[in-house]
Amino acid sequence: MDWLFFGEISLAGLAMGGLYGLIGLGFVIIYKATRVINFAIGEIMMFAAYLFLAFAGGMEMSPWVALPLAVLGGSVLGGVIEKVMIRPMLGESSISVVMVTIGLASILVGLVELGWGADPQLLPEFLPRKPVFLGELYLAPKIAYGFLIGATLLLVYLLYFRFSRGGVALRATASDQAAAYSMGINVRRVFNLAWVFGSLAASLAGVLVAATGGLSPQFGAVGLSVLVVVIVGGLDSILGALIAGLFIGWLETVAGAYLGGQYRMPATFAVLAVILVLRPYGLFGTHEIERV
């Protein structure tokens, strides 16, 4: 066995997994606060990545201006979705809300195809190109810097939730909605912010992932891997999403490298099945989850 190769593959996988963790975090924020399973998270990522393409490619902005703008666009999209599509569904069964997010996903795919066509596209290069070495291990610079940027946002989120007053409001709402209302917390506003924050995380990750592997209207399928991540981690566990993200990213990459690309997804789903048999609520999940 070539340990150097294994090390490099593992490193790349973990870096990729960090971005999965970030997307998973976006998903978990929305789920924890609002109990909505957002099947459109992958398409929100895709939408932000296309925005980046439009700003940095078509409109020739500096990528470092285009990146925040695209992320902002994705966040606003999340906020608008909550307001016009999800809020009116309040009180409906969770299965109908899930159907709405699935429908939303196809609408976004359709819109993107209308605007940019169905062909795969490459994002303009914007991350430093200098090779990155950790000890002897080489890591592709796009992946390394993508991971760094993603990890920074992740850290900011974790600190915000843990220590800020807004973080308390969010966790209080997640813990007991009615009680949160009775404290004077504007729960509807928290719902909206959860969608904005969740979409922001997904949008940033979307641009970074697309920067390494290219972009097409099918890009949202990454969301499927993320769904596996959050199910493995436990839908309502932020820590779970991070750890599961790293693990699934690593597993996919290693399975792809040693068994061939066609085994990436099967390997992941096999692990998913095993974990769900052993721990139905995921590795770190706490609450009972309604099966949908």
Add this chain to the structure above:
Amino acid sequence: MEALLEIDNIEVVYNKAVQVLRGLSLRVPAGAIVALLGSNGAGKSTTLKSVSGLLALEDGAVTAGDIRFKSRSMKGAAPEKLVRDGLFHVMEGRRVFEDLTVEENLIAATYALSGRPQTFRDSYELVYTYFPRLKERRKQLAGYLSGGEQQMLALGRALIARPELIMLDEPSLGLAPLLVEEIFTIIARINREQGTAILLVEQNAAVSLAIASYGYIMENGKIVIDGPAEQLTANEDVQEFYLGVGGQEGEARSYRDIKHYKRRKRWLS
């Protein structure tokens, strides 16, 4: 003069089908402790939820009558607006945020002060003077507190909000008699020292009437008897039905626990 809270002949229906309140009226004067008593399922909690606006979250609605707080009609106002206006509802079963620390629970309650001048710091110290035990435990998760401490935390959150009226839903629920006495003494103290009016919902009629100045007894969604506390305590029917030694207390408790569990589940899904 108009009382602080006036409930006028309200009717409440859940799920557009089940009528629970049938023309209920009561009033709470500023600065007073008023007890609302009644057995399981009488509609006491529903009354409080109608006032605080939490009813809408359970698909309930006030279909007739009016509710006025500080002389303004509050029917249909958003719950967080009412809290910020000085009306605090301590829900049945305490409902502390279990995975937040004691301190964070209190921070959550500072949202009630949005748009009001008070500084947050003062309020924390105020809570800790009434409940020194909470100060010792302030870094602990609320889920690990004892039942009595959780009730203290629920009252502490109310204090943070600096309300004019606190509605307490069964503060004695599941507490040992000695602790009930301690909690009720503090409730009376808060009323006296802070001038906060209190609408006290209870099944434990004896302790409630001991600290209240006025009492209402409800059955089946209506008030059946009301009067000054001493008068109710002396009333023969009240003595027989509400102050007598309850032989089936234990049974009632467990039935209620089952109901709670179900209601919580409804919330989560």
